[in-house]
Amino acid sequence: MTASVACAESRHAGDPATAVEAEAQALVQQFVGQLKPQLQQAIAEGGPAQATAVCANIAPALMDELSASSGWEVRRVSLQPRNTERAVADSWEREVLERFSAEQTAGTQAQALNYGDTVDGQYRYMQAQGVEPLCLLCHGKELAEPVKKALAEYYPEDSATGYSPGQVRGAISLIDRR
Numbered sequence: 700m701t702a703s704v705a706c707a708e709s710r711h712a713g714d715p716a717t718a719v720e721a722e723a724q725a726l727v728q729q730f731v732g733q734l735k736p737q738l739q740q741a742i743a744e745g746g747p748a749q750a751t752a753v754c755a756n757i758a759p760a761l762m763d764e765l766s767a768s769s770g771w772e773v774r775r776v777s778l779q780p781r782n783t784e785r786a787v788a789d790s791w792e793r794e795v796l797e798r799f800s801a802e803q804t805a806g807t808q809a810q811a812l813n814y815g816d817t818v819d820g821q822y823r824y825m826q827a828q829g830v831e832p833l834c835l836l837c838h839g840k841e842l843a844e845p846v847k848k849a850l851a852e853y854y855p856e857d858s859a860t861g862y863s864p865g866q867v868r869g870a871i872s873l874i875d876r877r
């Protein structure tokens with residue numbers, strides 16, 4: 700009893716509660732830590748339209764690589780998906796995304812929004828991704844013509860535009876399949 704109270708008290712806000720949650724958070728860090736620099740570099744080198752093509756290849760490949768190396772299923776999902784083959788949320792993910800959006804609207808920063816739970820015997824974890832100024836180049840309300848063209852070519856069913864800074868763009872969604 701005393702030990703568990705001490706343990707709870709020694710936790711800092713945002714610290715993972717369990718080992719499996721810590722693993723999920725480490726995978727999120729790995730994914731973001733690998734994708735974001737490549738995205739920034741692609742924009743710097745070729746502009747956002749060309750970076751769209753790079754992102755179309757890199758992001759799915761990175762998710763597949765991380766899934767294969769970790770044994771988790773690593774995806775990104777959104778209520779307004781761009782990649783309609785990969786990013787359509789299932790019912791559990793949709794509920795969590797709706798809650799994230801409501802909490803963001805109520806004032807919580809998107810990066811502080813995450814949620815883990817055991818669903819049908821499998822641990823699942825989601826980390827929200829918020830819209831930063833950089834993201835608006837390809838997810839904002841006004842896109843440059845070459846970006847629109849590239850998006851139409853790769854994602855004819857794209858619904859991932861029209862966002863404002865701070866909004867929840869989507870989430871990284873993990874399932875422990877080990």
Ligand code: HEC
Pocket residue numbers: 738742747748750751752754755756758759775776777779780781782783785786828829830831833834835836837838859868869870871
């Ligand atoms: C250069 C254009 C570009 C920029 C800048 C960009 N994205 Fe994207 N985004 C894309 C493309 C292309 C995809 C689809 C990738 C795929 O096929 O998996 C995508 C997909 C996503 C997805 C997966 C869900 C879905 O709708 O397919 C999330 C989440 C996301 N972006 C968040 C962000 C965030 C957050 C930022 C800013 C930090 C950002 N993006 C900046 C082009 C961009």
